[in-house]
Amino acid sequence: MEPDSLPTEVILTHPRQFLGKVCLDWMPQPGNYLELKGKTYAVLERHHHYQYKIGGYSLHKISLYVQSAxxxxxxxxxxxxxxxxxxxxxxxxxxxxxxxxxxxxGPCKGCRFYELLSK
Structure with a gap:
């Protein structure tokens, strides 16, 4: 594992299914998209899991709850x-x-409801 990578579990929300473990070099936020095994998923939730070591707690892994998108x-x-x-x-x-x-x-282009946002 690289020093800056985050061990991450990816879990599909519905139907509940474990999709796998990956190491990410970025911090996924809800709303981000994640490519895994050729499929795209939207991140809905992110949970941090900490582990106690001498001197305090450290981030151990992250769980991402995703949906197909x-x-x-x-x-x-x-x-x-x-x-x-x-x-x-x-x-x-x-x-x-x-x-x-x-x-x-969508799409936005050509939408009959489009109205320019007034400032």
Whole structure:
């Protein structure tokens, strides 16, 4: 194991299924996408597991709870994080998981509900 890699368990939420263990060199956040064994998953939850060693606790492993997903083709960068869809639309949810209420499946391009966000 590399010094900066995180031992990570990947668990499918529904139906509950252990997908495997991987070592990641980045800290996955809910809303991020993860490629594993040729499939794409959306990260829903992240749990930290600590282990006591002399001198205190240290991060031992991470569990990721995921669901099957398609990596979104449309993304916008807002305040340093990626959200699904066109963030210039009034109806965009500004979320990593949900595009919007009126057209959640997308695409944003050509959507009849598109309204430019007023500042």
């Amino acid at each position: 398609k990596s979104p083709a449309e993304k916008s960068l807002i305040d340093g994080r990626w959200v699904v869809g066109d963030a210039s639309c009034r109806f965009n949810a500004k979320s990593e998981l949900l595009r919007c209420a009126v057209n959640p499946e």
